[in-house]
Amino acid sequence: MSAHHTDTLAPATKAGDDDRATEVPKLELIGVGKEFRTKRTTTQALSGITLSISDGEFVAVIGRSGCGKTTLLRTLAGLLSPSEGRILVEGRPLWSGSTVDSSVVSQLGVVFQEANLFPWYSVADNIALPLKLRGDDKRYRHQRAYELAELVGLQGFEKSYPRELSGGMRQRVAIARALSTHPKLLLMDEPFGALDALTRERMNLELQRIALAAHATVVFVTHDITEAVFLGDRVVQLSPRPGRISEIRPITFARPRDMDVQTEPRFGAIVRELRHALDGEG
Numbered sequence: 001m002s003a004h005h006t007d008t009l010a011p012a013t014k015a016g017d018d019d020r021a022t023e024v025p026k027l028e029l030i031g032v033g034k035e036f037r038t039k040r041t042t043t044q045a046l047s048g049i050t051l052s053i054s055d056g057e058f059v060a061v062i063g064r065s066g067c068g069k070t071t072l073l074r075t076l077a078g079l080l081s082p083s084e085g086r087i088l089v090e091g092r093p094l095w096s097g098s099t100v101d102s103s104v105v106s107q108l109g110v111v112f113q114e115a116n117l118f119p120w121y122s123v124a125d126n127i128a129l130p131l132k133l134r135g136d137d138k139r140y141r142h143q144r145a146y147e148l149a150e151l152v153g154l155q156g157f158e159k160s161y162p163r164e165l166s167g168g169m170r171q172r173v174a175i176a177r178a179l180s181t182h183p184k185l186l187l188m189d190e191p192f193g194a195l196d197a198l199t200r201e202r203m204n205l206e207l208q209r210i211a212l213a214a215h216a217t218v219v220f221v222t223h224d225i226t227e228a229v230f231l232g233d234r235v236v237q238l239s240p241r242p243g244r245i246s247e248i249r250p251i252t253f254a255r256p257r258d259m260d261v262q263t264e265p266r267f268g269a270i271v272r273e274l275r276h277a278l279d280g281e282g
C-alpha cells in the first residue's frame, strides 16, 4: 500500500513534479466506457472512467447496486471488453479492441464473492492450480502453496479439502490462489460479501496484513462503505447510469490499521459523508 495518497486522475506528467512523474502506474484507466446492447435495450454501464493506480496502492470501489462496479472489475480482469477507452497494466494495453492480451491477463489475480474452489483438490492443490496450468514443476508448486498457506493463515490445512473449511477459510484459499503467480494486480469483487459480520471484520484485518506483506496493488469492490474506508488508500465512488466516478477520497489513517480506527471520529465522519453522497444519488 502506498505511503503517498495521490488522487491524481490522470498520469503524472509534469516534469520535476516528484518521483511519480517518471513512475509508470500499476494500472491506468483512460476514458473507459462500457455499453451493453441487447435487442431491446442499450445500457451504458460505465462512462469516462479515468483513474491511475500506483504500485502497492489499495483502491476500494463503492457505489449503489447497479452502478457498474462488477462491470468495471470484469473489464479490468479481461472478462468484458470495454466499448471505449484504454486500460494499461504497467503501461501495457490489456485490450486491443475486443481482443484481450492474455499475457497481460496472466499477470492479474482475481477473487470473486464465491471462492470457486475445486472440491476434489486439497487446499495446497487449489492454491497452486494457476501454477500447474502454466506448467510450473511440482516442487515449486508445493513450496509456493505452503508459503501462501502460511501467508493467509492456513498453515496446517494444506492437505484439507474445501468441504472441511469455513467460508472465511475458503476465501483465504481463493486469495492465496490469486496471489500464487505473483500478480501485478489483485482484483477483488465483494470477496467477503457472503460472510457473517465478525468473520468479515477478521478477513478485513487479514487482507490488510496479506496485502502489506505481499506489497500487493489491489482494486477491491464492495457495497460496504465501512469496509472500503477501513481497507482503502483511496475510496472511489461510482454514481449510477451511467457508472461514472463521482468522488475519489484519499484515506490517510496509518497502517496497519486495527478495528479501533473505526471508533475514531474522523473515520465515522468519512463514512457518513460517503453514505450521504451515495444516498443523494438515488
Ligand SMILES: Nc1ncnc2c1ncn2[C@@H]1O[C@H](COP(=O)(O)OP(=O)(O)OP(=O)(O)O)[C@@H](O)[C@H]1O
Binding pocket: 036, 037, 043, 044, 045, 063, 064, 065, 066, 067, 068, 069, 070, 071, 072, 223
Ligand atoms: N451482461 C449484461 N448485459 C446487459 N446489461 C448488463 C450486463 N451486466 C450488467 N448489466 C447492466 O449494467 C449495469 C451495471 O451492472 P453491474 O453488475 O456492473 O452493477 P454493480 O454495481 O456491480 O451492481 P451490484 O452492486 O448490485 O452487484 C446494470 O444496469 C446492469 O443491468
